[in-house]
Amino acid sequence: xxxxxxxxDERIHPAARPFLWLDAPWLKSSMMWILLVLAVGFxxxxxxxxxxxxxxxxxxTGFYALWGFGSFVLxxxxxxxxxRGLLGRSEDYWDGEGDQ
Amino acid sequence: MIEAFYDVSxxxxxxxxxxxxxxxxxxxxxxxxxxxxxxxxxxxxxNVPSGGHVGGVFELGGFVLETFRFDGLSRIWGLIxxxxxFINGLYGFHEKDRVADAAxxxxxxxxxxxxxxxxxxxxxxxxELTAISSVFxxxxxxxxxxxxxxxxxxxxxxxxxxxxxAGAVIHASETGSWAFDxxxxxxxxxGLLIFLAFGIKxxxxxxxxxxxxxxxxxxxxxxxxxxxxxxxxxVYALARGYAGTDILxxxxxxxxxxxxxxxxxxxxxxxxxxxxxxxxxGFMVVGVGVGTELxxxxxxxxAFVHIIYKALLFMSMGAVLHRVGTxxxxxxGGLFKSMPVTAVFCxxxxxxxxxxxxxxxxxxxxxxxxxxxxxxxxxVWLILLFASAGVLEHSGIKIPYFAFFSHDRGHRVRxxxxxxxxxxxxxxxxxxxxxxxxxxxxxxxxxxxxxxxxYPEVANAYPMWTFDHVVGQMQLLMAALFAFAFLVRMKxxxxxxxxxxxxxxxxxxxxxxxxxxxxxxxxxxLWSSIGNxxxxxxxxxxxxxxxxxxxMGALSRDIPSGLLAIWTSALLAIVLLIAYLAP
Numbered sequence: 001x002x003x004x005x006x007x008x009d010e011r012i013h014p015a016a017r018p019f020l021w022l023d024a025p026w027l028k029s030s031m032m033w034i035l036l037v038l039a040v041g042f043x044x045x046x047x048x049x050x051x052x053x054x055x056x057x058x059x060x061t062g063f064y065a066l067w068g069f070g071s072f073v074l075x076x077x078x079x080x081x082x083x084r085g086l087l088g089r090s091e092d093y094w095d096g097e098g099d100q
Numbered sequence: 101m102i103e104a105f106y107d108v109s110x111x112x113x114x115x116x117x118x119x120x121x122x123x124x125x126x127x128x129x130x131x132x133x134x135x136x137x138x139x140x141x142x143x144x145x146x147n148v149p150s151g152g153h154v155g156g157v158f159e160l161g162g163f164v165l166e167t168f169r170f171d172g173l174s175r176i177w178g179l180i181x182x183x184x185x186f187i188n189g190l191y192g193f194h195e196k197d198r199v200a201d202a203a204x205x206x207x208x209x210x211x212x213x214x215x216x217x218x219x220x221x222x223x224x225x226x227x228e229l230t231a232i233s234s235v236f237x238x239x240x241x242x243x244x245x246x247x248x249x250x251x252x253x254x255x256x257x258x259x260x261x262x263x264x265x266a267g268a269v270i271h272a273s274e275t276g277s278w279a280f281d282x283x284x285x286x287x288x289x290x291g292l293l294i295f296l297a298f299g300i301k302x303x304x305x306x307x308x309x310x311x312x313x314x315x316x317x318x319x320x321x322x323x324x325x326x327x328x329x330x331x332x333x334x335v336y337a338l339a340r341g342y343a344g345t346d347i348l349x350x351x352x353x354x355x356x357x358x359x360x361x362x363x364x365x366x367x368x369x370x371x372x373x374x375x376x377x378x379x380x381x382g383f384m385v386v387g388v389g390v391g392t393e394l395x396x397x398x399x400x401x402x403a404f405v406h407i408i409y410k411a412l413l414f415m416s417m418g419a420v421l422h423r424v425g426t427x428x429x430x431x432x433g434g435l436f437k438s439m440p441v442t443a444v445f446c447x448x449x450x451x452x453x454x455x456x457x458x459x460x461x462x463x464x465x466x467x468x469x470x471x472x473x474x475x476x477x478x479x480v481w482l483i484l485l486f487a488s489a490g491v492l493e494h495s496g497i498k499i500p501y502f503a504f505f506s507h508d509r510g511h512r513v514r515x516x517x518x519x520x521x522x523x524x525x526x527x528x529x530x531x532x533x534x535x536x537x538x539x540x541x542x543x544x545x546x547x548x549x550x551x552x553x554x555y556p557e558v559a560n561a562y563p564m565w566t567f568d569h570v571v572g573q574m575q576l577l578m579a580a581l582f583a584f585a586f587l588v589r590m591k592x593x594x595x596x597x598x599x600x601x602x603x604x605x606x607x608x609x610x611x612x613x614x615x616x617x618x619x620x621x622x623x624x625x626l627w628s629s630i631g632n633x634x635x636x637x638x639x640x641x642x643x644x645x646x647x648x649x650x651x652m653g654a655l656s657r658d659i660p661s662g663l664l665a666i667w668t669s670a671l672l673a674i675v676l677l678i679a680y681l682a683p
Contacts, residue, residue, distance in 0.1 A: 009512065011512035012437045012512070013437065013440050015440045016436055019436065019440065022505065031585050032582070032585035032588075032589045035578065035582040036582050036586075039579045039581070041578075042579075043578075045571050045575070051568040051571065052568055053473075054474060055481055057478070064573075064575035064579070065575045065576070065578070067579075068575065068580040069583045071489035072489045072493055072580040072584060075361060075490045076587055079362070079363070079594065083361050083362055083364070083365050084601060087601045087603070088365065090600075091599055091600055093602075094245075
């Protein structure tokens with residue numbers, strides 16, 4: 001295993017070196033807050049601007065933000081608990097056919 | 101414009117190029133063909149006079165075949181198939197596999213041939229050719245799993261072709277026409293068979309597993325090639341024959357939603373892309389089902405941009421597979437340090453498929469959603485909105501995040517080969533260009549896409565770049581992105597682990613397989629029992645015959661003549677009695 005930070009790893013692509021901060025712990029720990037600010041910022045537009053939509057429900061304040069958040073959580077939870085929980089099997093279930 | 105070539109379908113140079121490639125051992129010559137053939141096809145496409153054209157008509161065995169129908173619908177599909185064939189040729193430039201080179205070209209040419217077919221018999225010919233040629237791209241992996249998946253793929257697609265032919269024969273006997281047009285209907289037996297044939301290739305729910313079974317097992321280049329043609333040909337066929345068929349709206353809606361759940365927990369990233377492909381097809385099928393001019397434009401535009409960004413995503417995962425040797429999410433991470441250019445292209449593909457503003461998916465998907473809302477299918481509209489957030493999850497986040505970021509697994513590999521990067525670069529540029537808005541009085545790239553749609557005046561009248569539209573989309577996507585970060589932070593996001601998830605293919609790979617094995621075993625036992633029974637009968641009958649006719653048998657014994665006289669008299673008496681009593 002190589003140097004995980006990559007600063008001294010000569011095998012790192014030169015074009016990637018200026019972007020090693022993408023792997024920094026501070027960014028990983030603050031990513032949720034950055035995205036929260038962006039999500040709230042876009043959602044807050046609804047308080048100042050009335051959107052005109054073909055579907056009246058979509059004109060509700062914060063509709064797209066709530067639907068996006070809810071849909072994502074629903075997709076992950078159903079995938080995790082229903083699909084993996086009920087239909088998940090070990091990788092050799094198909095007699096090794098699942099392997100590349 | 102060269103009039104002499106008006107009747108030549110762009111399919112022919114690509115198919116002929118494939119046939120020549122099959123015979124040429126020299127690698128570079130084959131690769132030259134792989135690039136030249138789509139260019140020739142493109143020249144033929146541009147050579148056709150605007151306003152529609154029917155050519156390449158000839159008679160065979162009493163049937164009139166129409167091999168080159170160029171109109172608004174086939175025009176856009178033909179062009180994107182040609183572009184895809186060229187990008188595929190570039191991407192696979194480094195591979196030295198004669199069979200794959202030939203199969204890739206013949207398959208692309210067959211797809212083009214099917215799109216330009218004006219009658220059901222020509223369609224059937226090219227339909228089957230796509231199936232037969234493409235299976236070599238799966239078998240090219242040369243693994244036992246790929247071989248078995250290829251057999252299943254071939255069986256299902258040949259079945260689709262047989263259903264198409266049977267439906268066409270019945271349709272022709274009912275209507276007297278072999279024309280491939282909107283006269284087809286699911287209310288007739290012939291029309292229903294053709295509809296189901298298209299449905300198999302389009303990966304309708306419960307008919308979809310050939311896609312997730314075969315594509316991830318194809319070769320690096322094979323998966324890219326496969327992603328472009330078969331399913332989009334099926335969408336084209338549905339748009340040509342069944343536009344406005346209501347049932348398609350719900351079929352499509354289900355197609356957009358269910359793959360999302362499977363993609364979330366799938367470990368094989370090329371299989372994630374296969375589920376994602378299924379989800380994207382759903383949007384197109386909904387558009388075809390709605391059937392208005394705006395909806396058909398949406399389906400066509402979506403197919404166009406989808407082929408490009410889906411190919412881009414498959415290419416990026418192919419590059420990872422080529423360099424690292426795996427595309428299992430559980431074994432990847434941190435690859436942006438080794439393959440930064442591929443990572444950027446993958447992110448562009450992810451942004452395009454997620455329909456971020458300024459990327460191609462945004463301008464295409466919007467038309468379908470608007471058409472659905474216009475026609476008051478509000479529940480379907482909500483499902484499509486859910487699926488849009490789902491697309492972001494599996495293709496916009498999961499693919500780039502787990503391959504290139506996430507936990508660094510320490511893979512230090514070389515960047516993808518130059519030809520792969522060039523192919524990805526072309527696709528990435530198109531993803532950006534086709535999503536570019538009008539700016540400073542200069543028409544945006546999306547106008548080029550809209551002008552290609554079957555009803556360009558309707559497309560250009562659609563108010564695409566409105567403040568409400570952009571903000572609404574960003575609200576949806578940013579909230580979904582936050583949901584991802586939130587779930588990861590709370591450790592409520594499932595780990596990537598080595599596993600498989602059962603899908604409907606369990607029915608034919610396990611249940612039907614088990615039933616067939618049981619049936620064969622029972623048949624074997626039955627056959628054995630019948631054999632024993634026959635042996636017994638033969639033995640007993642032989643014994644009886646021996647006892648009767650052998651030199652020692654009953655008939656060889658001396659019988660007293662008196663006994664014979666008694667029996668003769670008895671028979672005579674019976675005959676006389678019957679004769680006396682008879683009226």
